[in-house]
Amino acid sequence: MERKEGVKLEKVVESSSSFPDHFESFYPLQSVFEVCNEADKSSSLGFMELLGMQDYLSPSLLDMLQVPSSTSSVLVHPTPPAAASGPVSVTKVESPEVVSNNNQPATPNSSSISSASSEALNDEVPVKAADNNDEGEQQKTKKELKPKKTNQKRQREPRFAFMTKSEVDHLEDGYRWRKYGQKAVKNSPFPRSYYRCTTASCNVKKRVERSFTDPTIVVTTYEGQHTHPSPVMPRPSFAGPPPESGFAAASLAMPMQRRLHHQQHQQPFGNGILPSGFGYNNGSNTEASFLQERRFCTYPAAGSGLLKDHGLLQDIVPSYMLKDE
DNA sequence: CGACTTTGACCGGCGC
C-alpha cells in the first residue's frame, strides 16, 4: 500500500528519511535563519518569507534562535511537495554528497536542529479524501497483500521530519502512539522506530530515529493527519481559523516535540518570547511551548491552497504562514 | 486484562 508511489515522490520520501543527517551535517550550528539563507540560495524567497513569519519574529526570538540552546527547531526544506510548483528548491538538502563534504558534526550545546520536511503528495489529493480512501486502501492492501497494481503508485501522506535534540527517542507530543515496528537503519547504529496513532480511524504514523552523526538528535517524521484532537492536550484556543477550517484539528495534529515530560533539554521557543503574532494561547506552559516550538517546524509545502487539504501542512502551518504562497 | 512493546518474518519497490 505504501509502496505505490511515483518516482518523484519516492525521491521525496527518500529525502525525507535521509535528509536529517545531511542537514545536520550541512547546517551544524546554523540557526533557522541560516538555514533560511540556504534555502534562499535556491529560491527568491527567504526562509521567513517562505514561512510568512517575518513579521512575527521578535528580537528575543531571534536571539534565542541564534544563541546555542539545547533545544530548537529548524525548518528544513526538503523537496517541497508541490515541488514542481513550490518556490523552494532543496536539492542541496537531498544531496548526500554535497552534505558529506561539509560534514561538521553538530556540537553539543549548539542550537539543536530540528527539521521539517513535507512531502507533497500528489497532486492535490484532498486530504479528506485521502483520509477516507487511503485509510481503507491501506488496510485493504495490507490485508490483501497483493493488490492489483495500478498505474499510479500509492499516494503517501505528507510527511514532516523534525530534528530535535533530545535524550529520549520518543518525544511526548500530546498524542498516543503505538509502536508497531523497529528496524535497523542502514549506516546508522541507531534503530528506527515506527509508531502509529492509537486512535482508531486515525492513520497518522511517525518514525523516530536518531541521527547517527549526532546521537543527541532525534529525527521524528510524521506522516498523515490526525483526524482527532489530541487526547492529552486541551484544544488550544487559537485566534485563527475556526476548527472547521481544518487548522484547529491541524494544530493538534502536529504536536511535534513536546518534551516537557521527559528529561530532555527543553528550551523551546516559548515562555513568552514568542510574539503575539503567532497567535496561540498559552493554555499551559507545556502546551504553549509545544505549540510555539511547533511553529518552527513548519514548512509551507503542500501547495497552494490554504487551510484545506494540505495534509500535514495544514496541521502546522497557520494560515498567515501560507498566505504568501 | 487491556494496552503497549518487542522482534522476527514478510512483502514490495528499487537498483544492479
Add this chain to the structure above:
DNA sequence: GCGCCGGTCAAAGTCG
C-alpha cells in the same frame, strides 16, 4: 532475476 532495504504485520512478551 536477485538481493537489499524500508515499511509493516502479528505473535509473544511486558507492564500497570
